[in-house]
Amino acid sequence: QVQLVQSGAEVKKPGASVKVSCKASGYTFTGYYIHWMRQAPGQGLEWIGRLNPKTGGTDYAPRSQGRVTMTRDASINTAYMELSSLRSDDTAVYYCARLDMTSGWHWGPGTLVTVSS
Amino acid sequence: DIQMTQSPSSLSASVGDRVTITCRASQDIANFLAWFQQKPGEAPKSLIYAASYLQSGVPSKFSGSGFATNFTLTISGLQPEDFGTYYCQQYNSYAITFGQGTRLDIK
Numbered sequence: 001q002v003q004l005v006q007s008g009a010e011v012k013k014p015g016a017s018v019k020v021s022c023k024a025s026g027y028t029f030t031g032y033y034i035h036w037m038r039q040a041p042g043q044g045l046e047w048i049g050r051l052n053p054k055t056g057g058t059d060y061a062p063r064s065q066g067r068v069t070m071t072r073d074a075s076i077n078t079a080y081m082e083l084s085s086l087r088s089d090d091t092a093v094y095y096c097a098r099l100d101m102t103s104g105w106h107w108g109p110g111t112l113v114t115v116s117s
Numbered sequence: 118d119i120q121m122t123q124s125p126s127s128l129s130a131s132v133g134d135r136v137t138i139t140c141r142a143s144q145d146i147a148n149f150l151a152w153f154q155q156k157p158g159e160a161p162k163s164l165i166y167a168a169s170y171l172q173s174g175v176p177s178k179f180s181g182s183g184f185a186t187n188f189t190l191t192i193s194g195l196q197p198e199d200f201g202t203y204y205c206q207q208y209n210s211y212a213i214t215f216g217q218g219t220r221l222d223i224k
Contacts, residue, residue, distance in 0.1 A: 035213065045153075045161065045204055047213040059211050095160060099208060103173065104166030105151055 022096030123216035140205035
């Protein structure tokens with residue numbers, strides 16, 4: 001079955017960068033976009049962007065543009081989301097997810113990123 | 118961006134009740150609408166995709182309907198485990214957006 005396994009929690013200082021991984025299994029990795037979302041403490045869900053694992057092409061939300069980079073290593077079925085110039089309001093749980101138009105969404109378990117001096 | 122507006126923002130219901138949550142899109146999204154349930158400390162759980170299709174493994178007490186700009190999620194025979202926050206999401210445009218959430222408490 002479809003599984004998305006994310007890397008562990010991170011604590012970073014303001015101005016640093018963080019790279020979160022999302023390892024896919026149970027389907028053809030290059031066949032579906034990987035989306036990244038985040039949720040700040042007590043807040044709603046926000047879409048950050050998406051990665052085409054086949055081509056490496058990306059689309060980012062305007063708010064994320066310039067600080068986020070999404071990449072992949074198709075040889076190990078893994079997608080990455082890197083966020084730079086971290087601020088305290090980047091503290092959130094970051095989720096990767098896959099959409100199959102014929103069977104719906106599958107989400108990873110989330111990765112907590114804490115930005116604190 | 119397409120704005121998604123959910124109502125109500127919170128509601129309290131009794132075991133056995135039937136509840137309905139609505140979601141309105143700021144423009145036509147056809148049926149590119151999903152519903153999620155989230156409990157504290159957990160990842161969102163997918164319930165419905167394409168407005169009315171039940172995600173595999175989700176009980177039939179959950180149902181979705183709607184098209185274009187107006188959508189509803191209905192939960193029948195409410196049980197204590199159905200508490201949590203429910204979100205709608207549009208994926209008609211590549212810039213995916215979510216509703217602000219509806220918090221469901223069980224009386």
